[in-house]
Amino acid sequence: MNSFIAFIMGPMVWISVIIFLGGLLIKFFGIIWSVRQKEPYIFSYMTVRHSLRSIGAWLIPFFPKSTRLRPVYYGVSYLFHILLFVIPLFLASHIVLINEAFQVSWPALNNSLADWLTLVVIAALVFFAVRRNMVPEVKFLTAATDYLLILVVILPFITGFLAYHQWFAYRWMVVAHVLSGELMLIIIPFSRFSHMLTAPLTRAYMGSEFGNVRHARDW
Amino acid sequence: MQTPDNTMTEQLKDTTDLKKTKATDPAIESGLKRLTRDRIKRTINQVLEKETGPRFKAYVETCMRCGLCADACSYFLSNDRDPHFMPAAKVKNTIWKMLAKKGEVSKDFLRQAVRISHLECNVCKRCAMYCPFGIDIAYMMLLVRRICHKLEITPQYIQDTVNSHSVTLNQMWVKDDEWIDTLQWQEEDARDEFEDLQIPLDKVGADIMYSVIAPEPKFQAGLIYQAAAMMHAAGMDWTMPSTPGWDNSNMAMYTGDNEISGRIARAFFETAAKLRVKRVVMGECGHALRSVYDMGNRWNSWAMPPFEVVHALAFYHELLTEGRITIKEKYKKKVTLHDPCNVSRGRGLHDKARQVVNMVCENFVEMVPNREHNYCCGAGGGVINCGPPYKGERMVNNKNKAEQLAATGAEVLIAPCHNCHSGLEDIIHHYGLEMEIKFLGDLIYETMEKKIYTPGK
Amino acid sequence: MKPWKKKFIHRGNKMKKWTILAVVFGLLSAAGWMVVFAQEDQYLERLDSWAFESPRRPGAVFSHDDHIMDLDDDCSICHHVYEDGELMPGESSEDYYCSDCHSLTSAPDNKMPLEAAYHNLCKNCHFDRGKGPVLCGECHINE
């Protein structure tokens, strides 16, 4: 058992991080390459200024009109996306492990704060799932895979939460936590989670078309 | 949201029945009959694989089905928030299914796809401003129209305008001599008012080539008169071409007939080049601007138009701010302004338009939302051009716009775009709104100092 | 009911979605309860964590007797002595506190801070021998 744990907490972490980062990198260069091949005009309209202007505008909470029309959803969504990165990166237990492996460390979140924030993430994901089933226009677009994606994200958080509290089956809970976290990383480049890469690109292109050609705002 | 008054809501209620009878037309039906499964499959795959690239792929892969684009679309808002009219749902019911079935779709599916892309989306790109990822659903709807075009199932009326473009290079089957006659007739009429007024034809080296869309000589020759009056009073060095290429409209752009669309834009620019003008000024038309400023030039490999293209709104702004035209007495009635998507969202002219309106009119109220966020007219993205068979449902799909107009309480609606103008006129009649509709040029002409220009002064 | 809403009812994926939700819930609770609370009887003591300033976790639980037995009375395996970064074989340090050498943060004369010293010593050995706890909460059992 210990050697299995050593594997999933050692080499498997490497494998999943490499697939995650490598996958996104390959995807990124694939996009650039095929833009060059098939749609080079895209480059002639893209400007750094307008791309950043649009991305920036959409990063400011409740600045775009669309976000003000749906304040609850956007509020939850903003918070969720920030926490999705902040919690794993600033969790004391993760930092301890990274410190043991690489002798680097950085300030950690207070444990009980992290605990509450984890609950916030779980609640946000439940909210997304419920909204999918309740709001007609969202429901109309929804397929089983959309729930599956929510499941993939919620698992590491639920298992992490339960493991932290050591309520039951601690060892199995940690194993499930590690595996589901790795699963999420591995899935990112191959699923619509890759919007973490493509969304800034599509936004930048639209921002450039609006800013550079149409002289209009796109938020 | 606006709250329509009671009579409005009553009106709106009985229109819902219109939707039940979903119209189709002979061109679509006979087109569908001709199709074979093999051809459908080949065409769809050819367009989706060969004519698109990473951009399309990113749009399809990135959409998180969040439904935030829904609130952007007038069609969705006008139809009781029916999900079928939501932007992403239109993609789901066309593109996603075509991709999932690898092009093996039925004729019923295609009949539906024609409807969705030609009648239930006005390619206004409002949704691109509401989708957090900036996914361009109008682009994908134009792809669907392209597929329909290649399958020869484009709605009859709009196809006829494309046929006209193809034969005559103008949209309305205007014959070459008819065109010249109309210009001369307007010149003659205008001379009663302005003694030496000229509509200079083919004047090589003039500063400005003035261009219009074909419906002007066909039905609205008065607009040419007004433009000539303004040019004359302002003392501009201008000309109009007498040969094909004078029409800046482009319906082929909206049917996905990119080849003809490209030809039209090319002929237009070549005409300007032949006349060696410095810039091209165009009348109050939105989609024409889209053609020569955005889409037509690209098809001909010009990143930006080879000539400076000045839309009427910007031109009026120039004439008024430079004092070339002075306003005698401001227009008194309460006016509101419709921002046509192709000139505001498409060219950022909304602020200039407001300045002009304020220079010309005393009492201006905004409609809400406005500027880039204005609701589309539901007509000028090729929808109105699909013709009378679909007018009933167009009115249903414009309910939202009618509410927006009613809430302004304005007496006069300024619509500086031809297709908006016609579409909004239909809305006003259908919903019984107490409103007149005018072009901005109408108001300027009405209020301006009718000075007689003498060369050298 | 709005007319378009009717269309949803006949789609049949309502059922599908509930099934999925049920399966998910089932899996989660199974993962929880499936497990046996198989804990061996041990004389466990909780290590005192006085040497740490505001520790984030409770001190580790530990059985000294089991370790003496399993390590054949070789105290120097844990109570080691390093000089100039070199392990001194055979020498042992049971009369010292770990924190006498391992300060809280790394310093020139101590490359291994106290926390890392514990974690490495225990976990590496448990991994090497294929037995013993290796996960955070297996030693730092909540009080």
Ligand code: SF4
């Ligand atoms: S382009 Fe306009 S009409 Fe078409 S889906 Fe988007 S918002 Fe609706």
Ligand code: SF4
């Ligand atoms: S808002 Fe954008 S991402 Fe969301 S459903 Fe609409 S198109 Fe897809």
Ligand code: SF4
């Ligand atoms: S007719 Fe007008 S609002 Fe309407 S599509 Fe044109 S530019 Fe857009």
